Amino acid sequence: MNNNFRAADSVRRSHAVQYIASPNFDWPFLRERFPEKHEKGMPSDIDPNGWFHVKLVLLTRSIAVYINNDKVPVLRTKPLLEAKGKMIGYFTGTGSGGEWKNLRIKK
Numbered sequence: 001m002n003n004n005f006r007a008a009d010s011v012r013r014s015h016a017v018q019y020i021a022s023p024n025f026d027w028p029f030l031r032e033r034f035p036e037k038h039e040k041g042m043p044s045d046i047d048p049n050g051w052f053h054v055k056l057v058l059l060t061r062s063i064a065v066y067i068n069n070d071k072v073p074v075l076r077t078k079p080l081l082e083a084k085g086k087m088i089g090y091f092t093g094t095g096s097g098g099e100w101k102n103l104r105i106k107k
Contacts, residue, residue: 004041005048016042017065021080022089030080040075043067051101058088 004016018039020026030038046052046067055066057073064073088105092098 003048005046006044013041015039017075019063019065019075019077019080025080038075038077038080042074043070056088056090 004012004014007013014036015027015031016039018027020030020038027039042048053068055069057064057066058079061078063075063077063079065075066072067074090100
């Protein structure tokens with residue numbers, strides 16, 4: 001699998017977890033205008049082909065992504081849009097696989 005989790009290139013590794021807000025704030029725009037602000041690398045011990053836990057905490061003024069119950073988020077940033085709790089998108093990158101189970105959304 002071609003992925004950024006364990007890429008030999010450190011720049012690609014830093015793109016493993018990304019926050020975007022389509023259509024105006026896609027990764028090419030954010031990467032050019034705000035490098036490294038809305039994307040981070042994954043912990044090195046994560047197997048991209050195995051199961052791992054992801055917790056997203058989406059608040060009015062902050063977004064945090066936690067991996068495998070870590071206390072420190074792998075990514076913390078500010079929302080680019082005011083969705084007011086009405087929209088969320090969760091996806092894998094182009095050419096990447098992706099499976100979900102036990103998906104829960106709580107208000």
